[in-house]
Amino acid sequence: MSLPSGTRNYTYAQDMAILRTKTHWALFIGLLVLLMAAPLYLSNYWLGVANLIGITLIAAIGLNILTGYCGQLSIGHAGFIAVGAYTAAVLTNRLELPFLVGLISGGLTAGAIGLIFGLPSVRVKGFYLAITTIAAQFIIIWVINHWSVTGGFVGIKVPYASIGGFVFRTETSQFYLIATIAALCTFFAKNLARTRVGRAFIAIRDNDLAAEVMGINLLYYKLLAFFIGCFMAGIAGALLAHWIGFLNAEQFSLTESILYIGMIIIGGLGTTVGPIFGVIFIRLLQQILTVQVVPFLERTFTMMPSGFATGVTPMLFGLVIILFLILEPRGLAHRWALLKSAYRLWPFSY
Amino acid sequence: MSDKNDVKIKIENLSLSFGGVKALIDVSLEIRNNEILAIIGPNGAGKTCLLNCISGFYKPQKGEIYFEGRRITRIRPDKAARLGLARTFQNIELFTGLSTLDNIMAARHVLMKQNFLSSALYFGWAHEEEIAHRRTVEDIIDFLEIEPIRKKIVGMLPYGMRKRVELGRALAIEPKVLLLDEPMAGMNLEEKEDIARFIIDIFEGQGETYPQSPVLRDGVNCIVLVEHDMGVVMDIADRIVVLDFGRKIAEGTPAEIRTNPEVIAAYLGEEKH
Amino acid sequence: MAELLQFTITGIAVGMVYALIALGFVLIWKSSGVANLALGQIVLLSSWFTYAMLVQAEFPLWLAFLLVILFALGLGWMIERFALRPLIAQPILALITVTLGIGYFIEGVVIFIWPWSVDALPRLFPREVLHIGPAVVSQEYVWVVGICLLVFALLTLFFRYHKMGIAMRATADDQMAVQACGIPVTTVFSRSWMFACVVAAIGGILISSIGGITQGLIETGLKAFSVVILGGLDSFLGAIVAGPIIGLAESLGGGYLTPYLWAGVKDIIPFIIIIIVMIIKPYGLFGEVRIERI
Numbered sequence: 001m002s003l004p005s006g007t008r009n010y011t012y013a014q015d016m017a018i019l020r021t022k023t024h025w026a027l028f029i030g031l032l033v034l035l036m037a038a039p040l041y042l043s044n045y046w047l048g049v050a051n052l053i054g055i056t057l058i059a060a061i062g063l064n065i066l067t068g069y070c071g072q073l074s075i076g077h078a079g080f081i082a083v084g085a086y087t088a089a090v091l092t093n094r095l096e097l098p099f100l101v102g103l104i105s106g107g108l109t110a111g112a113i114g115l116i117f118g119l120p121s122v123r124v125k126g127f128y129l130a131i132t133t134i135a136a137q138f139i140i141i142w143v144i145n146h147w148s149v150t151g152g153f154v155g156i157k158v159p160y161a162s163i164g165g166f167v168f169r170t171e172t173s174q175f176y177l178i179a180t181i182a183a184l185c186t187f188f189a190k191n192l193a194r195t196r197v198g199r200a201f202i203a204i205r206d207n208d209l210a211a212e213v214m215g216i217n218l219l220y221y222k223l224l225a226f227f228i229g230c231f232m233a234g235i236a237g238a239l240l241a242h243w244i245g246f247l248n249a250e251q252f253s254l255t256e257s258i259l260y261i262g263m264i265i266i267g268g269l270g271t272t273v274g275p276i277f278g279v280i281f282i283r284l285l286q287q288i289l290t291v292q293v294v295p296f297l298e299r300t301f302t303m304m305p306s307g308f309a310t311g312v313t314p315m316l317f318g319l320v321i322i323l324f325l326i327l328e329p330r331g332l333a334h335r336w337a338l339l340k341s342a343y344r345l346w347p348f349s350y
Numbered sequence: 351m352s353d354k355n356d357v358k359i360k361i362e363n364l365s366l367s368f369g370g371v372k373a374l375i376d377v378s379l380e381i382r383n384n385e386i387l388a389i390i391g392p393n394g395a396g397k398t399c400l401l402n403c404i405s406g407f408y409k410p411q412k413g414e415i416y417f418e419g420r421r422i423t424r425i426r427p428d429k430a431a432r433l434g435l436a437r438t439f440q441n442i443e444l445f446t447g448l449s450t451l452d453n454i455m456a457a458r459h460v461l462m463k464q465n466f467l468s469s470a471l472y473f474g475w476a477h478e479e480e481i482a483h484r485r486t487v488e489d490i491i492d493f494l495e496i497e498p499i500r501k502k503i504v505g506m507l508p509y510g511m512r513k514r515v516e517l518g519r520a521l522a523i524e525p526k527v528l529l530l531d532e533p534m535a536g537m538n539l540e541e542k543e544d545i546a547r548f549i550i551d552i553f554e555g556q557g558e559t560y561p562q563s564p565v566l567r568d569g570v571n572c573i574v575l576v577e578h579d580m581g582v583v584m585d586i587a588d589r590i591v592v593l594d595f596g597r598k599i600a601e602g603t604p605a606e607i608r609t610n611p612e613v614i615a616a617y618l619g620e621e622k623h
Numbered sequence: 624m625a626e627l628l629q630f631t632i633t634g635i636a637v638g639m640v641y642a643l644i645a646l647g648f649v650l651i652w653k654s655s656g657v658a659n660l661a662l663g664q665i666v667l668l669s670s671w672f673t674y675a676m677l678v679q680a681e682f683p684l685w686l687a688f689l690l691v692i693l694f695a696l697g698l699g700w701m702i703e704r705f706a707l708r709p710l711i712a713q714p715i716l717a718l719i720t721v722t723l724g725i726g727y728f729i730e731g732v733v734i735f736i737w738p739w740s741v742d743a744l745p746r747l748f749p750r751e752v753l754h755i756g757p758a759v760v761s762q763e764y765v766w767v768v769g770i771c772l773l774v775f776a777l778l779t780l781f782f783r784y785h786k787m788g789i790a791m792r793a794t795a796d797d798q799m800a801v802q803a804c805g806i807p808v809t810t811v812f813s814r815s816w817m818f819a820c821v822v823a824a825i826g827g828i829l830i831s832s833i834g835g836i837t838q839g840l841i842e843t844g845l846k847a848f849s850v851v852i853l854g855g856l857d858s859f860l861g862a863i864v865a866g867p868i869i870g871l872a873e874s875l876g877g878g879y880l881t882p883y884l885w886a887g888v889k890d891i892i893p894f895i896i897i898i899i900v901m902i903i904k905p906y907g908l909f910g911e912v913r914i915e916r917i
Contacts, residue, residue, distance in 0.1 A: 145887075199459070
């Protein structure tokens with residue numbers, strides 16, 4: 001971390017600190033206050049968007065740990081989210097177990113399935129692993145569609161989340177639930193990244209043969225990465241289930257998985273803020289496109305071909321992913337870091 | 351420093367082949383404590399293959415390797431590290447996305463005890479462990495004189511600096527045996543002298559300069575050096591083993607090897623009159 | 624018995640088309656090490672373009688076919704030039720993801736231009752049915768197999784004897800050495816993408832003539848991956864052998880297992896095969912096992 005000139009570190013603890021100066025602390029607390037006060041100034045609709053962003057963020061952080069830090073390419077993340085969602089749904093709907101049981105079970109089940117489908121990662125890498133995760137996604141969705149327990153093609157209803165007697169019925173109440181969990185996940189991910197486990201992940205990503213010779217057990221850590229990544233996907237899925245209220249396998253398509261990969265790349269692979277940037281960027285873009293831009297264009301240019309609305313989203317997002325990879329492969333996190341140092345060095349930034 | 355000259359690694363009749371290519375043929379040798387052993391030979395003689403077998407990276411078809419009496423043939427590489435075998439590589443194999451500091455901290459992996467839960471929670475146990483290990487890592491950085499590049503991402507460093515970082519990374523494991531694969535390849539005279547000095551310093555131990563870091567205080571008493579630079583080898587090695595086309599063709603002190611006719615024919619070149 | 628024969632012939636024919644599409648993948652992989660995940664969408668786009676030429680523009684068959692080939696060549700060239708060349712030295716994750724982005728983009732284009740998303744190609748092959756033993760089989764399956772075999776033969780000859788084919792194989796082995804020999808690597812990449820798209824286009828036409836044009840063609844592309852995995856990522860022979868195997872497994876498995884298990888078992892068989900192959904023999908039947916040196 002680059003510090004303002006004049007700041008000296010006298011202990012290792014200071015050198016390693018995330019929030020080092022008074023300014024850092026002030027900004028951080030300010031951000032927290034802004035976040036916690038969001039229901040005061042956001043309309044119910046935008047709170048809903050914020051909730052979707054929060055849920056997506058939890059899953060994206062998981063994927064970032066798996067693919068960004070540990071380098072295990074996974075294009076089946078939506079499948080693992082589905083596992084968490086449906087586990088929570090079945091447990092709360094059919095078995096009428098409490099929300100928290102459903103939530104944790106959703107995470108653990110997704111993590112376990114992630115472990116199973118992650119086993120090939122010990123022998124293969126790159127494309128081979130990617131295609132395995134795609135196969136995993138298809139198999140998971142197929143099972144969901146063909147199993148009566150999960151509602152088959154029709155889908156399954158999900159009751160509201162509740163802890164103790166309190167029912168999370170409103171967007172506001174769910175906002176606090178989701179935001180807290182998302183903040184915790186960010187905290188955990190950041191801590192992982194700067195300690196032994198995170199370094200092991202990055203070592204495996206950068207040079208797995210050397211990592212092994214340095215004493216890192218590849219099997220254990222690759223599977224751990226899959227477990228943590230898919231556990232978070234499961235948690236996100238469970239929260240999603242209770243937030244939407246009704247699940248259908250179409251919500252967890254391969255396109256969603258691709259979008260998640262896009263999110264962490266656009267945000268910045270292997271960084272802490274990357275997923276935050278990526279998720280906000282993609283979800284806001286989706287919102288703006290479907291709700292504002294497309295109807296606007298359809299009103300003004302009445303000659304639009306009928307495929308415009310549904311076609312423009314994939315086109316635009318595909319293009320965005322391609323352009324980011326070509327022009328800014330290190331993602332928005334990198335841009336943000338450049339911005340911060342430009343601000344600090346002004347007027348000498350170049 | 352122990353004075354015993356006991357055998358650290360014993361290699362018996364090791365044979366390794368890749369399909370039809372015989373990389374090592376019936377190689378036997380002993381690596382002893384309190385000595386610097388050099389392995390020399392022409393390119394393709396099998397020197398790196400030998401180190402890779404010891405690391406557990408290649409699985410030999412025949413023969414056995416023993417470390418402190420324990421059989422480690424075909425061991426998993428991370429277990430070898432855990433037992434105390436550290437090495438550097440001919441083509442530098444650093445973690446290019448991490449800084450120098452993080453690369454060396456990563457090597458502390460086998461000595462740390464955090465699991466993913468304590469890592470994720472961080473405050474408390476993990477924090478203490480990070481700081482404790484950071485002290486030793488900083489001592490290593492200080493010893494190798496690479497403080498200016500501590501925080502630099504390794505991918506951007508010049509070749510000579512990267513070799514030093516790799517050396518530091520191997521030291522961080524606090525090994526019982528250090529295997530160095532061409533640590534001076536591609537360096538000029540001054541850089542070579544620096545590395546040679548480091549190797550001797552590592553061997554002898556630094557005692558009071560770094561009282562808190564055992565690896566620097568006591569040193570690493572068993573070093574295996576694969577090298578091409580005969581000047582360096584003759585200077586710092588206690589014993590030399592010569593390989594040629596996968597076979598061991600000679601073994602002895604530098605004086606003996608210098609005059610061995612087979613070695614001269616295979617490697618050193620005929621004398622001109 | 625008739626049923627078995629019917630399933631077998633259908634399976635082999637469809638499997639051959641999978642193999643054809645898989646060849647497109649292997650081509651790009653062999654020459655540049657890039658995994659083209661946009662294969663399904665390229666197949667889809669080519670099929671729709673064929674439709675546009677044959678039905679919407681009502682061109683005669685020979686002209687339409689020619690235009691499709693030109694289109695595929697152009698598509699391959701454009702993808703390589705604008706999306707892949709800028710990324711030439713990037714890590715593999717970036718390359719795989721950019722093909723994902725391309726696929727997604729093409730999906731959008733298809734929905735944009737042909738929003739009704741399901742249609743059929745006019746009959747390309749004669750209508751009379753053949754009688755092979757007790758089975759009654761539509762002639763188009765035989766045609767499909769024949770055309771696939773023809774394309775395989777042409778490609779194999781090309782790779783073995785033609786200058787560009789040899790250059791492609793060399794580039795797959797060692798890019799820098801090839802450049803040192805004066806062969807522009809970018810030309811090799813460009814040509815392999817162009818070829819791959821042509822092959823995928825032919826595969827698309829063949830399979831759409833059997834089953835019509837639907838969004839499911841993207842899944843067909845994914846099934847071609849299972850062929851690639853089973854056969855070995857860098858083996859043409861592997862693709863040709865694995866294709867019919869997967870096709871047969873799908874056809875027979877779907878035909879015989881559906882009454883006992885669930886409907887739709889057919890669709891999941893290729894993906895289960897991927898998982899099985901990964902566990903037993905990740906590099907496939909004919910793939911080269913990579914040994915990394917350190």
